[in-house]
Amino acid sequence: MMRQVNRYIIGKKCMRILQLFIIVGLGIFICMPVLILFFGSLADEIEWIDRMKPMIRNGLDYIKWKWIPDYPTLTHYKELFFYAPQFMTLFWNSIKIAACILSGQLLIGIPSAWAFAAYNFKGKSLLFSVYVILMLLPFQVTMLSKYLLLNSLNLLNTHAAVILPAVFSTFPVFIIYRGFRGIPKELYEVARIDGAGEWLIFVRIGLPLAQGSIMSAFILGFLECWNMIEEPLAFLKNMSLWPLSLYLPEIGVTQAGRACAASILTLVVSLFLFAIFRDSLEKGIVSSALKG
Amino acid sequence: MRLKREYSYILQNKLRLNKTAKHLFLLPGLSGVAFFVLIPFGDVILRSFRTALSGRFVGLQNYQSVYGNAAFRLAAVNTVRFVSVCIPLLLLISLVLALMINGTSKWGKYKNLYLLPMSVPTATMVLVWKMIFSRQGFLNRMIGAHVDFMGENSAFFILVGTYLWRNLGYTLILWIAGLNAIPGDIPDAAKVDGAGRIQRFLWVILPNLKGSMYTITVLSLLNSFKVFREVYLISGSYPQEKIYLLPHVFNNWYTNLDLDKMAAGAVLSALILGSISLLLQRHWNKEDS
Numbered sequence: 001m002m003r004q005v006n007r008y009i010i011g012k013k014c015m016r017i018l019q020l021f022i023i024v025g026l027g028i029f030i031c032m033p034v035l036i037l038f039f040g041s042l043a044d045e046i047e048w049i050d051r052m053k054p055m056i057r058n059g060l061d062y063i064k065w066k067w068i069p070d071y072p073t074l075t076h077y078k079e080l081f082f083y084a085p086q087f088m089t090l091f092w093n094s095i096k097i098a099a100c101i102l103s104g105q106l107l108i109g110i111p112s113a114w115a116f117a118a119y120n121f122k123g124k125s126l127l128f129s130v131y132v133i134l135m136l137l138p139f140q141v142t143m144l145s146k147y148l149l150l151n152s153l154n155l156l157n158t159h160a161a162v163i164l165p166a167v168f169s170t171f172p173v174f175i176i177y178r179g180f181r182g183i184p185k186e187l188y189e190v191a192r193i194d195g196a197g198e199w200l201i202f203v204r205i206g207l208p209l210a211q212g213s214i215m216s217a218f219i220l221g222f223l224e225c226w227n228m229i230e231e232p233l234a235f236l237k238n239m240s241l242w243p244l245s246l247y248l249p250e251i252g253v254t255q256a257g258r259a260c261a262a263s264i265l266t267l268v269v270s271l272f273l274f275a276i277f278r279d280s281l282e283k284g285i286v287s288s289a290l291k292g
Numbered sequence: 293m294r295l296k297r298e299y300s301y302i303l304q305n306k307l308r309l310n311k312t313a314k315h316l317f318l319l320p321g322l323s324g325v326a327f328f329v330l331i332p333f334g335d336v337i338l339r340s341f342r343t344a345l346s347g348r349f350v351g352l353q354n355y356q357s358v359y360g361n362a363a364f365r366l367a368a369v370n371t372v373r374f375v376s377v378c379i380p381l382l383l384l385i386s387l388v389l390a391l392m393i394n395g396t397s398k399w400g401k402y403k404n405l406y407l408l409p410m411s412v413p414t415a416t417m418v419l420v421w422k423m424i425f426s427r428q429g430f431l432n433r434m435i436g437a438h439v440d441f442m443g444e445n446s447a448f449f450i451l452v453g454t455y456l457w458r459n460l461g462y463t464l465i466l467w468i469a470g471l472n473a474i475p476g477d478i479p480d481a482a483k484v485d486g487a488g489r490i491q492r493f494l495w496v497i498l499p500n501l502k503g504s505m506y507t508i509t510v511l512s513l514l515n516s517f518k519v520f521r522e523v524y525l526i527s528g529s530y531p532q533e534k535i536y537l538l539p540h541v542f543n544n545w546y547t548n549l550d551l552d553k554m555a556a557g558a559v560l561s562a563l564i565l566g567s568i569s570l571l572l573q574r575h576w577n578k579e580d581s
Binding site for chain 1: 393423433554
């Protein structure tokens, strides 16, 4: 009897260790590309050319890889910061576009989400379904209609062409709506009886309690802007208006080191935001997964 | 009694205010959506029945030419195949991982590892993917061959892998959240009643995850259309034919100024996506309406 119990416990322990192994192993495996980029950014151009030679020659040998470069250097970062004016221009373009889109999205999206979550009105569920469908439509499907509109407004080839349509994206509404729905309705009722106005209920009850999902809409929106490819490619002809996400493809294989450094710099901004907002982000994702 | 009447008076008064308030909350967003999306799209619907050049009414002719278009058909089949492979896979793998992580409270921190790919810029992946999958890449070195993985049918699986890689972390967190939301006493009660692990999962945990499943599926679907970026950056406008997706078709129509087909194709895609999303809502999200 005792032995059986022992075997059961040992079996369970083995299972747990195996599971931990899978979780951590897969996690590290998934982070590999990022590690490749990071260590790649430390190798200088000469070493990179040597590594990638087989690919350029298209011969029978394979490209080489070393985690720690022979001569580790930070020149790529220095060059990007001080000697690549284009990089900095595009970096600030990206910041400007992201800041405008995100502030607009929150300004417009939070009240819309609140209206859907806190009130009942005619055609609400129909309108919300429309919002969900609009959220799902890929950019290419709405490209023509956006192009025609932006053209008639004379906005093509300006930052507004990328910013304005994104501000009215219904994605943040969907995410924030879930957060507001998680608030018990009784709270509003009590506040109303106590004489609070609708605005006060929104600001004092809605906003603080849905903070997490607002944060997660913010982060997801940021990643979206930061990775924007199709919109600027379709609506911005002038390269000096491009966001950073379009700078990276311009760097060829021969400048791999610089490309790695540029992507690490791009990535660090997102990681920085992740780190700041991690707790509220997690809470937000949690509330967006729950049923309202 | 008097107090109650007073309360109901206040409530009614508030409800009247309610009416204007909700319009004030909704209107800025709704008018923007109408102006930037709905009305222009309505315009495209009208255009889809006319020729782009002369504006002559041609009925369903544009739709016929889209339907008969070989590129569109190929892309539609590929897109459906891609979505129907990658979404179930993503949901399944992330659910298994979530169940594992959720079993032990101190493992929660490992899920942050899975979030890292979300922040990797798409354009960067091109370089890493080239290093791994090209003729001279790491994968070929491991198996000792010289296959151009992006140019063969394996491109499809690379794409599925890329999608899983990027979206695993977010989906994982959504599942964990859903699992945490199930009151602990429900599975415990089932355990006392003699339900085994698998029975508990199938009949107790899974039904309780229905709500999260709706959100997760919608968001996974939304993200599945974004792999186009990866494909586009890796192999340009005309990739290997297994990964020629609907966005490619639209993109090529856009560059060729094939506006007739674009309009009809956009309306068709919107109709299909709309019905999928309504089906999802109807089945999994009943209580929300």
